[in-house]
Amino acid sequence: MNSVAFVVIAILTLAAALAAASLQKLIHAALCFAAAFVGVAAFYFLLGAEFVGLVQVFVYVGAVAVLIVFTILLTRRDAERERGFHWSGALIALAIFAGLLWAIVRTSGLSVAAPWIAPLTVRQIGEALMTDYVWPLQCLGLVLTAALIGALVLVMEEKG
Amino acid sequence: MNPTLQLFLIISAALFCIGLLAALSRRHAIFILIGIEMMLAAAGLNFIAFWRFAPQPAPPTGVMVTVFAIAIAAAEAAVGLALVITVYRHYRTTNVDQIDQLKG
Known part of the structure; x- marks a missing residue:
């Protein structure tokens, strides 16, 4: 596994996911959602699960993203942009991320290299x-x- | 240096929490669905990572679980978006704060 590819894919995926979660315009968020899922599919390719990566691209980028865009267009009159944002949700997400990070870092035996795989x-x-x-x-x-x-x-x- | 299992788990945790952020803090129903899809994808990434780093030869259980999870997530997205359209027809809004008729 290539560490340069890992870093590039990780940055692209997380940036696209953050944009999808925080952009004001719904249609932009939907496109960033598709980009984030292409990144997840790239992770699957990197991990040697090519079939799952292809399924991910077909199902999410091909079907679910189109469904979301159509739903946005059908419910458009409501709000081109929506403003409500609950900061308590951000706090809860941050707290859970801190907890997960603590658990992952504390667990021993996770820093193994990938074995050779057929x-x-x-x-x-x-x-x-x-x-x-x-x-x-x-x-x-x-x-x-x-x-x-x-x-x-x-x-x-x-x-x- | 090659990426270790730990790094994949951290990326997956970050993706999960971004999905949680979208599901909890946005008020638009479609954003909540997008957040749920992201959390499911993070879980799938974990399954694949654990399958890849398991002692070999390992049965492809993680791959199978992820394929099934993707299929179920697609079904969930279809029904969820249909619900969004139905709710929009009744209430003329997709803001979940204004859809509160069932509130006790």
């Missing part, structure tokens, strides 16, 4: 999905179908 092929993932994970896969299909139908029912116009 590349994880899509064939292996597919075989695992069809053998060990076949029931979770079926349940996930059911959940996705139910979510799709539920979303359609929710946004359908009520007819008198």
Whole structure:
């Protein structure tokens, strides 16, 4: 693993995430959200999980970001920009980050180097999905179908 | 020097807390959804990092959990955004502070 790549990806991801959390204009925040998720996908590539990185790009940058942009456009009349900001939330997030950081730094045995790893092929993932994970896969299909139908029912116009 | 597991965990914790910040402090429903998605992505990053740094050969459990988490997060985003649109139709607002009719 390349440490230069790590630093660059980390800075880009965290900057984009912070921008997505703090920008005033919703549409800019949505674009920064997409950029942050490209960064997370780059982390997956760096860690040797190429398939997950591709899934992340397809699902988040391809589908969820488009959904968010469409929702922003559909609810536009409300607030092009919104002003309310609760500082107590920022305090809670900072406190939790401090706690997590303390726990991570205090835990011993985390500063290990990555072992050599045989590349994880899509064939292996597919075989695992069809053998060990076949029931979770079926349940996930059911959940996705139910979510799709539920979303359609929710946004359908009520007819008198 | 190569990045260690600790660094990945710190990045993931930072991403989680940025998501928490967005979910707790913004008042727009879409921002809250974006924050929740970020927290889920941070959890996925943790799973992948622990899988990568585990003693090899390791079964691809972390990869599988992350793939399932991404799929469930997509379903959650679809339903959540549909709810935002429905609430907007009823109340003409997406500010969660003004949607308080169920407040006891």
